[in-house]
Amino acid sequence: MFKVTIDGIETEVEPGTTILQAARKIGGEIVPPTMCYYSSLEGSGGYCRTCIVKVSAGSAKDPRPMPKPVASCRTPVQDGMVVQNITSPELLEARAGVVEFLLINHPLDCPVCDQAGECDLQNLGFAHGKEESRYDFPRRVFEKKDIGNKIQLHMTRCILCYRCVKVADQLTPGRVHGVMNRGDVAEISTYIEQAVDNDMSGNMIDVCPVGALTDKTFRFKSRVWFVNPTDAHRNCTKCSGNVVLWFHGTEIYRVSARKNEWNEVKEFICNDCRFENKKIENWVVEGPRKIERKSVISQNHYEQYNQLKAQIEKQRARLANGETPDIGDISLRT
Amino acid sequence: MARKILLVNDHIEGLANIDVYRRNGGYAAVEKALKTMTPDAVTEEVKKSGLRGRGGAGFPAGMKWSFLAKPPGVPRYLVCNADESEPGTFKDRYLMERNPHSLIEGMIVSSFALGARTSYIYIRGEYYYVLQILEKAIAEAYEVGLLGKNIMGTDFSLDLYVQPGGGAYICGEETGLIESLEGKRGNPRIKPPFPAVVGVWGCPTVVNNVETIAAVPHIVNMTGDEYAKIGIGRSTGTKLISASGHINKPGVYEIELGLPVEEFIYSDAYCGGISEGRSLKAVVAGGSSVPVLPAELILKTAAGEPRLMSYESLSDGGFATGTMLGSGGFIVYSETACMVRNLWNFSRFYHHESCGQCSPCREGTGWMEKILHNIESGHGKVTDLDLLVDICKKIEGNTICPLGDAAAWPVASHIRHFREEFEYHINNPEKVKDPRHCEKQPFVRKAQSNPA
Numbered sequence: 001m002f003k004v005t006i007d008g009i010e011t012e013v014e015p016g017t018t019i020l021q022a023a024r025k026i027g028g029e030i031v032p033p034t035m036c037y038y039s040s041l042e043g044s045g046g047y048c049r050t051c052i053v054k055v056s057a058g059s060a061k062d063p064r065p066m067p068k069p070v071a072s073c074r075t076p077v078q079d080g081m082v083v084q085n086i087t088s089p090e091l092l093e094a095r096a097g098v099v100e101f102l103l104i105n106h107p108l109d110c111p112v113c114d115q116a117g118e119c120d121l122q123n124l125g126f127a128h129g130k131e132e133s134r135y136d137f138p139r140r141v142f143e144k145k146d147i148g149n150k151i152q153l154h155m156t157r158c159i160l161c162y163r164c165v166k167v168a169d170q171l172t173p174g175r176v177h178g179v180m181n182r183g184d185v186a187e188i189s190t191y192i193e194q195a196v197d198n199d200m201s202g203n204m205i206d207v208c209p210v211g212a213l214t215d216k217t218f219r220f221k222s223r224v225w226f227v228n229p230t231d232a233h234r235n236c237t238k239c240s241g242n243v244v245l246w247f248h249g250t251e252i253y254r255v256s257a258r259k260n261e262w263n264e265v266k267e268f269i270c271n272d273c274r275f276e277n278k279k280i281e282n283w284v285v286e287g288p289r290k291i292e293r294k295s296v297i298s299q300n301h302y303e304q305y306n307q308l309k310a311q312i313e314k315q316r317a318r319l320a321n322g323e324t325p326d327i328g329d330i331s332l333r334t
Numbered sequence: 335m336a337r338k339i340l341l342v343n344d345h346i347e348g349l350a351n352i353d354v355y356r357r358n359g360g361y362a363a364v365e366k367a368l369k370t371m372t373p374d375a376v377t378e379e380v381k382k383s384g385l386r387g388r389g390g391a392g393f394p395a396g397m398k399w400s401f402l403a404k405p406p407g408v409p410r411y412l413v414c415n416a417d418e419s420e421p422g423t424f425k426d427r428y429l430m431e432r433n434p435h436s437l438i439e440g441m442i443v444s445s446f447a448l449g450a451r452t453s454y455i456y457i458r459g460e461y462y463y464v465l466q467i468l469e470k471a472i473a474e475a476y477e478v479g480l481l482g483k484n485i486m487g488t489d490f491s492l493d494l495y496v497q498p499g500g501g502a503y504i505c506g507e508e509t510g511l512i513e514s515l516e517g518k519r520g521n522p523r524i525k526p527p528f529p530a531v532v533g534v535w536g537c538p539t540v541v542n543n544v545e546t547i548a549a550v551p552h553i554v555n556m557t558g559d560e561y562a563k564i565g566i567g568r569s570t571g572t573k574l575i576s577a578s579g580h581i582n583k584p585g586v587y588e589i590e591l592g593l594p595v596e597e598f599i600y601s602d603a604y605c606g607g608i609s610e611g612r613s614l615k616a617v618v619a620g621g622s623s624v625p626v627l628p629a630e631l632i633l634k635t636a637a638g639e640p641r642l643m644s645y646e647s648l649s650d651g652g653f654a655t656g657t658m659l660g661s662g663g664f665i666v667y668s669e670t671a672c673m674v675r676n677l678w679n680f681s682r683f684y685h686h687e688s689c690g691q692c693s694p695c696r697e698g699t700g701w702m703e704k705i706l707h708n709i710e711s712g713h714g715k716v717t718d719l720d721l722l723v724d725i726c727k728k729i730e731g732n733t734i735c736p737l738g739d740a741a742a743w744p745v746a747s748h749i750r751h752f753r754e755e756f757e758y759h760i761n762n763p764e765k766v767k768d769p770r771h772c773e774k775q776p777f778v779r780k781a782q783s784n785p786a
């Protein structure tokens with residue numbers, strides 16, 4: 001086992017573990033934000049540079065610091081490595097630079113973007129961005145491309161994280177889309193306006209950290225925080241059938257794969273489950289889905305009200321026992 | 335003293351023909367290496383020679399070779415980097431065009447040393463006519479048994495292929511090159527693993543510049559120790575310099591490393607002085623990516639020593655007062671050059687050539703170009719200069735490949751050494767609207783006694 005210290009917190013991990021995974025093992029605020037890394041996609045990460053950290057000691061054997069910040073998602077730990085994330089002001093400044101780069105050409109059309117409320121870039125900008133932009137040039141625009149009747153592509157919002165390309169490479173029988181052109185005019189596209197249509201293509205929507213790839217069957221129907229996520233499953237021959245149903249009243253507005261606390265899907269789902277089964281009788285409902293990440297979705301989540309109800313019951317019981325109620329315990333946040 | 339090695343037979347008519355090449359001592363190194371030496375002995379000679387990579391980074395070639403992983407049963411590859419796209423650099427083209435067999439000979443000897451049975455020359459697509467010259471030379475070599483099975487009757491066999499690129503600077507970066515060679519988009523790979531472990535087709539690979547490989551036969555012929563005596567200190571041997579800009583005699587020159595910069599610029603054997611009798615303003619010494627230096631710092635180091643054409647001397651003073659030898663693209667600017675316009679031109683190049691994988695380079699290069707265009711055309715703001723310096727800082731060292739650094743260094747150094755000229759542009763928008771303003775009314779720099 002390798003010993004590694006991140007922001008003063010020590011942990012032990014297997015050799016080969018990346019700095020990011022070690023930080024996630026520790027958890028909490030010291031975990032670097034990620035925009036392109038995706039644990040269930042091979043070879044992902046390294047592109048966006050938001051996960052950079054400072055290595056202040058390379059290893060116990062060679063304790064020299066690394067000269068430049070490194071991408072924590074692609075850098076394996078060494079025994080005795082000392083890493084700084086939120087404890088290094090220069091590093092945070094460098095990360096703010098990355099966030100600025102990601103935002104200068106972003107349209108910031110959150111009010112009309114379906115991803116708003118579950119967008120990694122929105123969260124990143126909120127946590128690490130600056131209030132004002134130093135960029136005073138017109139933002140980049142692209143010619144609109146139609147990539148089929150299931151997935152909506154908004155290239156202006158894309159941050160070129162390459163996740164959708166890796167989904168197409170690793171989950172679908174043949175990739176028909178990719179990155180065309182280079183530099184800041186590089187774009188996601190199907191070379192000869194071909195539809196992206198196969199059993200697993202819908203997963204591109206889930207992995208996309210921004211609103212560049214959204215679900216055409218859900219578009220403009222509701223803001224995500226007005227729909228209630230519910231775990232459900234069905235027997236499916238093509239995938240695990242474990243999904244999240246997004247209810248508006250009793251109507252299923254959207255079906256998506258389940259995301260973990262890092263906003264990553266571990267079990268990808270097929271297009272049948274995602275697009276063709278929007279009737280409640282197709283599913284076995286398991287119960288409300290807990291949204292773990294700090295997200296506006298959880299702010300409006302009825303599960304919160306269940307918790308509140310439980311709290312009120314608890315305090316009532318205290319009162320009944322002649323104890324003083326513990327007001328500090330009542331909270332709408334998780 | 336003008337010592338020539340690579341271009342020693344350059345004057346000979348018809349050198350691209352194999353018979354002419356052989357009559358002048360060509361392919362002697364193949365015979366010597368294959369028949370009298372072991373692969374390790376060849377590598378040892380290259381190590382002793384002190385030969386450093388001529389593609390830009392100056393990494394010792396012998397050391398690179400000795401890092402090559404050699405797992406049993408796995409093929410190894412040698413790839414020659416003939417992508418030559420750095421602005422200001424055109425020496426590889428000259429060498430391949432005039433003397434294609436010297437590269438082929440180098441490929442055979444180097445492949446033998448590395449144990450490669452298949453090797454590639456990756457050449458930029460725009461050099462199509464050079465590719466044709468190389469292919470003709472390769473065909474000649476196959477015909478006389480210098481390539482293919484059992485070269486010169488030994489049990490060493492080698493196949494050599496030439497692959498043209500599709501027109502991207504980034505495919506000169508060694509891992510971008512490998513991706514492109516494999517038929518993919520030329521996005522640089524994230525390192526580690528380095529090509530010495532995982533390169534072409536996932537196998538251990540050495541990537542070397544044309545000039546590096548072409549020097550190997552000479553090292554084998556004269557021995558590494560003899561080669562190491564040429565040059566100065568750890569800058570051994572000779573180097574091809576692509577000289578361009580405001581000089582009387584632009585062209586490709588072979589110099590012995592250690593030549594004083596002043597002699598190189600003003601001697602009739604080389605650049606022949608500044609054109610039209612003007613005075614020297616600045617030099618970009620190693621291709622567009624390296625920091626620019628003003629006249630006083632390119633001729634003398636900050637300590638007042640004469641600056642020499644060597645890896646060490648040019649980088650003396652770090653980036654504050656020094657630069658790098660880089661690929662040897664030596665661009666000279668006279669007093670009539672507008673450094674703002676020059677920088678805008680460089681930035682446009684990097685913006686255009688960024689592959690777009692990592693956010694700082696993808697977004698930062700375009701941003702810098704736009705700001706510089708504003709300044710150049712008389713629409714700049716006073717705050718723009720600090721903003722540019724800050725953008726450089728945010729790109730540098732925070733990208734997958736060194737193109738991000740290469741885009742930031744010229745910007746940082748132009749502003750460091752020519753700040754007044756940028757301020758002049760910002761404060762005199764009317765005067766700079768004429769793109770030839772600098773020719774008509776040169777901006778004369780105040781000599782800086784202590785450049786920051």
Ligand SMILES: Cc1cc2nc3c(=O)[nH]c(=O)nc-3n(C[C@H](O)[C@H](O)[C@H](O)COP(=O)(O)O)c2cc1C
Pocket residue numbers: 386387388389390391392393395415416417418419420503504505506507508509541542543544546547735736737740
């Ligand atoms: C953006 C970029 C472009 C490059 N272009 C070239 C090139 O055109 N030719 C070249 O020989 N090396 C180029 N290099 C350097 C190569 O990555 C590599 O270091 C070199 O081919 C190694 O050969 P050497 O050790 O013989 O110099 C480039 C590097 C970068 C980062």
Ligand code: SF4
Pocket residue numbers: 157158159160161162163164165188204207208209210212213
């Ligand atoms: S479309 Fe989305 S998933 Fe694909 S590269 Fe762009 S941001 Fe990433």
Ligand code: SF4
Pocket residue numbers: 504521522687688689690691692693695696733734735736737738739
């Ligand atoms: S630094 Fe620029 S050219 Fe290099 S990988 Fe990143 S985006 Fe591509």
Ligand code: FES
Pocket residue numbers: 033034035036037045046047048049050051052071072073074
């Ligand atoms: S998450 Fe590590 S570089 Fe993008």
